[in-house]
Amino acid sequence: MNLRQYEYALAVADEGSMxxxxxxxxxxxxxxxxxxxxxxxxxxxRLFTRTPNGVTVTVAGRAFLAEAKIATTASRRAVTAARAxxxxxxxxxxxxxxxxxxxxxxxxxxGELRQRHPKLQVTLHEETDLADxxxxxxxxxxxxxxxxxxxxxxxxxxxxxxxxxYVAVLPKGHPLLAEGDAMxxxxxxxxxxxxxxxxSLLDDQLARLLADxxxxxxxxxxxxxxxxxxxLVAQGLGVTVIPASAVPEGYEELARPLLPSPAExxxxxxxxxxxPAEAAMLDHLGRQNWCGTELLRTSGTA
Numbered sequence: 001m002n003l004r005q006y007e008y009a010l011a012v013a014d015e016g017s018m019x020x021x022x023x024x025x026x027x028x029x030x031x032x033x034x035x036x037x038x039x040x041x042x043x044x045x046r047l048f049t050r051t052p053n054g055v056t057v058t059v060a061g062r063a064f065l066a067e068a069k070i071a072t073t074a075s076r077r078a079v080t081a082a083r084a085x086x087x088x089x090x091x092x093x094x095x096x097x098x099x100x101x102x103x104x105x106x107x108x109x110x111g112e113l114r115q116r117h118p119k120l121q122v123t124l125h126e127e128t129d130l131a132d133x134x135x136x137x138x139x140x141x142x143x144x145x146x147x148x149x150x151x152x153x154x155x156x157x158x159x160x161x162x163x164x165x166y167v168a169v170l171p172k173g174h175p176l177l178a179e180g181d182a183m184x185x186x187x188x189x190x191x192x193x194x195x196x197x198x199x200s201l202l203d204d205q206l207a208r209l210l211a212d213x214x215x216x217x218x219x220x221x222x223x224x225x226x227x228x229x230x231x232l233v234a235q236g237l238g239v240t241v242i243p244a245s246a247v248p249e250g251y252e253e254l255a256r257p258l259l260p261s262p263a264e265x266x267x268x269x270x271x272x273x274x275x276p277a278e279a280a281m282l283d284h285l286g287r288q289n290w291c292g293t294e295l296l297r298t299s300g301t302a
Contacts, residue, residue: 003075005039006068008032009047013065017054066139073141077275090119093277096136097146098201099128100226100246101164101266105288106146112284120277128200128224143271143278146285148201148264156269159282162290163263166209167244167255169229171236182257185213185241192220192238194229202226206241209262230254245290266290 011021012032022029040047047061057065076092097106110122125142127133134151136142145151150158168188170177176187196203203222210216220238223229226246233240234254243264247255268285270278 003072005035006072008035009039009061010065010068010072012036012048012055013057013061015054016056020054070140077143089117089277089280091277092121092123093143093281094123094125094141095144095146095281096125096127096133096142098133098148099126100202100243101148102146102245102288103226103243103248104245105285105290109281109284109288113280117277117280120280122281128197128202130201143274144281145269147267147269148205150267150269154269156271157274159268159270159286161266161268161285161288164266164290165244165261165263166205166241166258167247168258169233169240169242169247169251169254170256171233171239172254174239177254177256182259182261184259185209185215188239189215189217191217193217194232194238194240195219195222196226196229197222197224200224202242205264209241 008021008025008027011025012018015021015024018029018033018036022032025032036047043060043064045060045064046058047064048055049058073094102109106124113120113122125136127136130149130151133145133147134153137145137151137154137156145156148164150156168183168185170188176183195206221232223232226242227248229240229242230248230251232238234251241258241262244255268282270282
């Protein structure tokens with residue numbers, strides 16, 4: 001039994017198919033099946049149930065794979081730490097982020113890291129639900145996360161990067177766009193609203209903002225992605241409220257600050273006993289502008 005067999009089993013579980021997993025791993029299907037069979041024989045349990053459409057994970061398989069994921073993550077971190085001791089950042093850094101948060105800053109950070117450390121790979125998990133973020137934390141596979149709220153039961157060290165304001169986004173040509181820089185939620189109470197998927201972090205925040213303002217506007221559409229919601233707004237379907245950094249480039253003129261200005265802290269969590277890769281990412285994140293609406297003015301005049 002070895003780590004490669006663990007990686008093979010994890011790939012089969014992810015793909016739900018021996019054929020797809022073999023293609024992903026760049027091995028032949030008979031070779032993969034042989035390795036999985038040898039692993040199951042060593043363990044004395046079936047990890048997968050073979051079906052006409054692929055494979056499904058057994059109860060024993062789920063228990064094994066949870067620990068296998070931790071083992072392969074620890075191996076990856078060990079390799080990264082060894083190489084970093086020689087002055088080279090390599091390997092994979094896994095980071096989760098709440099959907100829309102850092103949409104402008106993260107690409108710049110990753111570009112800078114790529115230039116300085118070309119052998120370091122960063123994998124991002126964009127999560128819409130707090131429960132999904134908490135699941136990733138419990139699995140023990142994350143190195144870092146970028147959030148507005150620390151997941152429950154998390155032991156990561158938290159660092160505050162700043163505060164991010166929420167802004168209103170209005171359709172092109174809307175009269176309120178020409179009336180000033182800032183507006184109140186009450187000014188939008190008669191408008192149709194573009195909301196987000198039920199139970200998502202963003203829609204929960206939007207619901208709190210509306211409840212605090214004692215507003216119950218009509219919902220005309222829901223979207224799962226912020227960029228989709230903004231494009232629906234631009235076409236005149238309604239209005240929405242989103243984090244300032246999540247306004248897609250080219251749509252800045254449709255965004256306006258709110259009074260009073262709702263904002264949430266931007267927090268980065270770093271796993272206990274972090275390595276040089278986490279330190280490098282934290283350093284680059286700390287150099288970014290996290291001042292909410294300042295991002296719109298900066299990008300609009302660039």
